[in-house]
Amino acid sequence: MPAGYWCPVLHAHLPYVRHPEYPEFLEEDWFFEALTETYVPIIRVLDGLLQDGVDYRLTMTLSPPLLSMMQDDLLVGRYHRYLDRLVDLAHREIERTQAHDARFTDLARFYAHELADVRRIFRETYGSDFVRAFRKHRDAGKLEIITCGATHGFLPLMDTVPQAVRAQVLVAVQHYKRVLGRDPSGIWLPECGYYPGVEQFLREGGIRFGFLESLGLTDAHPRPRFGVHAPIATPGGIIFLARDMESSRQVWSSESGYPGDVDYREFYKDVGWELPMEYLKDFLPDGIRKNLGLKYYRVTGKVGLGDKQPYVRAWALEKAASHAGDFLLNRQKQVEHLAGKLGRRPVVVSPYDAELFGHWWFEGPDFLNFLFRKMHFDQDAVKPTTPLEYLEQEPELDVVQPPYCTWGADGYAEVWLNPGNDWIYPHLLVAAERMVELARRYEHPDDRERRALHQAARELLLAQASDWAFIMKTNTTVEYAKKKTRDHIARFDYLYRALTHHCMLEEPILREFEGRDNIFPELDYRVYR
């Protein structure tokens, strides 16, 4: 019997970015990069564990937009092109470094091999239908797939239009059922954005459990007996597990966390920025520099980009192994200590953005690989688990009421509601109210009206992605985030006016919208009634 349990959670989400109206679109790279550096490498690790009989458990959010993109022909096709290009570049890099910079030839070979392997797994092993990979591990009983908001909308700021919250939940649940063939038991509330009362809609969707920031339990009323290290039930009937800060810090912390180690790959030195434009022109179609994913330097220390030292793969792997050992040792001590203090077997919940592993922290998947193997072979004190498995072992729950909280920096909504992005909410909320109005007004729409109603719901959902507010706050691709907010509200507005007879509903325009914003093909506008 283990002293306690470890519940790792990887939240995999990207906003729905799809631009058929252009042959290339920069922001579609988010999806391609995440596939290449995070999702495929993680599946490769899990495949290896399965093959080698390592007993692991993992909980993963596969957000509806991400699942949709994985199943979209256009994006999958563009991903093929992206990968082929990258493999091509890696091969050219082998030639170039052999001729001019032999320090990096081995690394170039490593990338060529690595990318070819990613391509093989994506195309051949899983036939370019990557959802199959996750289904496989779910069916093996190792992976718990949970859902999320339909488009990762930030629910606490939507609660004045309850139908909008309800739709985010129910559309996600319906989509999950269709793609994964089962009912989802768990949900990752977008941004862990919980507010008292959201349970009503989770129950309606058949959800049993979700996750909270640790603040949700430390400030719950009354206070739970076991702190954040056991799940609780709210009066609304949903089980919640709270994030453990200690294990989070070891990975997330930019000061003392593992990813900042000097031997790990440096994210900011990428060939896309370093090599001559003339050489890169086949790989930068817009003629604009961007990350290409081939990086030759290691973090090295607190030094300027110009002083970074070459990446040594072997050292990085050794570090990953040693960090995995360190993480495991800490979890062992932690669960032993907690078990003594609490008088029961604790669960340490460690949620992370999936894209941290691989894309940001290149060695992240290797770390997970070492960690699961060590956990399985080298000790007995801590066992990996999923929420449902843990609840079978320890079914008794305190009933407490968490406060409104999120996993944002301040524990609340600063990131998504501040002078930089607050302007979107009046428009999003009015659009939500208008959608409810449309849903109620149209009892018996004709064919085209029905299509317009479904499409209006899609546009609203896409506008609600919390990613846009987040990007505006973090000031990265702000123009794109503003564009997305504007584009979807603009399309919604057109459809609303057409449906309330303030303008003509033109078939070609409707078809254009349907062709571009084609998420949730089976969405029914009546979910907004």
Added chain:
Amino acid sequence: MIRATLFPLPGAEGFPILRRMAEKIDGGKGGARVRVSAGGASKPKAGMARSSASGKVVRGKPAAKAKAASPKKAAPKVARPRAGAAATPKTASVAPARRTTMGRSRAGLSETRPAGLNEEDQIRSAKYLPRDLPPRLFEEERFLFPESYGVNRIRLLVKDPEWLFVHWDVDPGSVESLRKALGERAMALSRMTLRVVDPTNGGSSDILLPPGARGWYIRADVARRSYKAELGVTLPSGEFRRLAESNLVVTPRVGPSRDRASRRITFGQAARLPKEAGLGQRDEELRSVSGAGPWQGSSVDGAVEGTAPGAAAAGVADAKAARPAKGSRPGASDSFRPGGASDVYRR
């Protein structure tokens, strides 16, 4: 409350950050998360602290005005902030995404076959290339977010335990009627007003609004309590003519509860709770919010979480004595200085 500060990873001093940034969690309650993206971003390192310029939380500041998107050219801009080197951060540049095919035609056989692809694969991959790009019919960039939705309404959102965000619309028709009723002069001397009300305990606070304001940040009391907001016009007589009333909100409780959980349930039982379970939770939250309102000195209504400021852990009598007079205590009533109205989103 956590002050989120960005500390880039060691070795990345002064470097621009990713699309979503790592937020400091050492010693804090908040979560540090990194989301990934293509391309570096151009935000300077100091940007993420809550006290930083971008997120500066000034008491009672008005919200940014509604963004009016200006018509842009047909090609949407694709933001390409560049990763800046430590020494010379580059400015973000925005380049239009060109509606061109890739550098060379890849449909069918091409002169430069990518390594690792045989002819068959390349032909197959060509099917994914769009051959003809249909013309765009709807020009989203021409859309302007409305300045106003033309109705009298006001909505309150809770941002965190200390801050509320309120936004509103005004029906120009009702302003006109008022002008006709009052006359030009009286109307000129009247002010649009935001009234924040504590419905549980009574009492309210008025904020005279600058012309054109559509939103405001309201400082909430440190104790958990409920709030409503009203939009109206303060007439020269001092009368408040209400135009709209908002929804009711409750700020979240902060800090560990004094009471230890006593009610238990099993996993199986939780699923069998009636669907309406917990629906009364909000009402219960509102009921449990008691204690003196920030604007009056009435008696404390029983022991409750988060006692009124100044009351500390003392009993009711002490709490009564410690409560300062209306208007003299920092709180919702005194924090509303206008200014800082952001014009950033007006184009």
